[in-house]
Amino acid sequence: MPLNSAQTRRPTLYDVATQAGVSPSLVSLFLKDPGRISEKRREAVQKAITQLGYRPSRAATTLASSRTKSIGLVIDDYRNPWFVDLLRGMESVLSDLGYQVTLADSRPGANRIKEATDGLLAMHVEALVLAAEPSEPMLAGTWVPTVVAGWRNGVPAGADLITNDDDRGGMMAADHLLALGHSHIGHLSGSDGASFHRRAGYQSTLEAAGVEVVIGESEGTSEEDGYGSACWLLDHHPGTTAIFAANDTMALGAFAAIKARGLSVPNEVSVIGYDNSPLAKSRFLDLTSIDNRSDVVGVDAARRLLARIDDPTLEPERKLIEPTLVLRGTTSAVR
Known part of the structure; x- marks a missing residue:
C-alpha cells in the first residue's frame, strides 16, 4: 500500500x-x-x-489463544458516577496483565440485568463483576467466576461479595450530623441492597440517640428520586435541619429541593451524601460524603477474579471495606 x-x-x-x-x-x-x-x-x-x-486484531488473538482476557462489568446506571472509582480500581490491577474491562449498563427494568449479563457472556468474558441488583434467574449462579460489588438484595450462588460496610457508613453519617447538634435529620433512601444497609445504620444510630427517624423512600436512587424524596421530606417535616442522602446523586436532587423552598445549604439545611463520587469532589458542590472506597472494592474484586480464574475450586468469600467520612462544605452545626 x-x-x-x-x-x-x-x-x-x-x-x-x-x-x-x-x-x-x-x-x-x-x-x-x-x-x-x-x-x-x-x-x-x-x-x-x-x-x-x-x-x-483482538478477535484473531482470542481465537488463536482461546482466551479473551476480558472481564465483564455490569453497572446499574451510567448516570450515577459512583462506578468511576470502581472501574479505575479494577483497571489498576487488570490493565498491566493485559485484561480489558467491558462495560454493560443494566438500568432499571425487567430482565435488563440478565440481558446485559448474557450479552457479556456471549462475548466470552472470562469473569464478571456485578455492580447492580441481580435478577431472579441469576440467583441460581453463573458459570464464570463472579464478584458482586456492593451490597445487593441477592447474591448469585457461588459468587464472591466485596462491598463497603454500608451499615457502618450509615452510622458514620448519622453520628456526624448528631455531633453537629442536629436532631431533625431526614434520610433519602432507595430500594436496592446498598440503600437498605445505609438506612439500617442511620436508623439504629438515631434510635439509640432517641431522635425521630424520618425516611423519604423512593424506588430508585437517581437525582430525580432524590429531588422527589427531599420535596416530600421538607414539606411534611418542615423543621428538618439536615439530610442524609443514600448517594451523592440523590444529594444533588436534595440541593434542588432545598433551593426551591428558599433555603440554603448548609446555613439552614446540612446535606451529606454517600459514595464520595466525582460529583461530591467537585469544587462547585463541595459535598460532605461517606467514601465507600469504590477504588479499593474494584482492586479487591479484580484480584479475587484473577484468583478464581487461576483456581476455579476456590470457595466464594465475603469481604467488607471500611468506609471513611470526607468533610466538606455542605454540613455545619445547627443554627
Whole structure:
C-alpha cells in the first residue's frame, strides 16, 4: 500500500508485510515475539506498523489463544458516577496483565440485568463483576467466576461479595450530623441492597440517640428520586435541619429541593451524601460524603477474579471495606 494513497479500509497484517518487504509469517512472529527476528527486519516491520496505523486484531488473538482476557462489568446506571472509582480500581490491577474491562449498563427494568449479563457472556468474558441488583434467574449462579460489588438484595450462588460496610457508613453519617447538634435529620433512601444497609445504620444510630427517624423512600436512587424524596421530606417535616442522602446523586436532587423552598445549604439545611463520587469532589458542590472506597472494592474484586480464574475450586468469600467520612462544605452545626 503506497504511503501517499488514500486509506479506505483498515490495514491488515498483509499490508504491513508488503510495506516492510517481509513475509506475513515474519510480521506474525514480530507481534508474538519480536526478539526472535533480526534488528533490521524488526525496525522495518515497526516502521510499517507506525506508518499504516496498524492495530492487531483482538478477535484473531482470542481465537488463536482461546482466551479473551476480558472481564465483564455490569453497572446499574451510567448516570450515577459512583462506578468511576470502581472501574479505575479494577483497571489498576487488570490493565498491566493485559485484561480489558467491558462495560454493560443494566438500568432499571425487567430482565435488563440478565440481558446485559448474557450479552457479556456471549462475548466470552472470562469473569464478571456485578455492580447492580441481580435478577431472579441469576440467583441460581453463573458459570464464570463472579464478584458482586456492593451490597445487593441477592447474591448469585457461588459468587464472591466485596462491598463497603454500608451499615457502618450509615452510622458514620448519622453520628456526624448528631455531633453537629442536629436532631431533625431526614434520610433519602432507595430500594436496592446498598440503600437498605445505609438506612439500617442511620436508623439504629438515631434510635439509640432517641431522635425521630424520618425516611423519604423512593424506588430508585437517581437525582430525580432524590429531588422527589427531599420535596416530600421538607414539606411534611418542615423543621428538618439536615439530610442524609443514600448517594451523592440523590444529594444533588436534595440541593434542588432545598433551593426551591428558599433555603440554603448548609446555613439552614446540612446535606451529606454517600459514595464520595466525582460529583461530591467537585469544587462547585463541595459535598460532605461517606467514601465507600469504590477504588479499593474494584482492586479487591479484580484480584479475587484473577484468583478464581487461576483456581476455579476456590470457595466464594465475603469481604467488607471500611468506609471513611470526607468533610466538606455542605454540613455545619445547627443554627
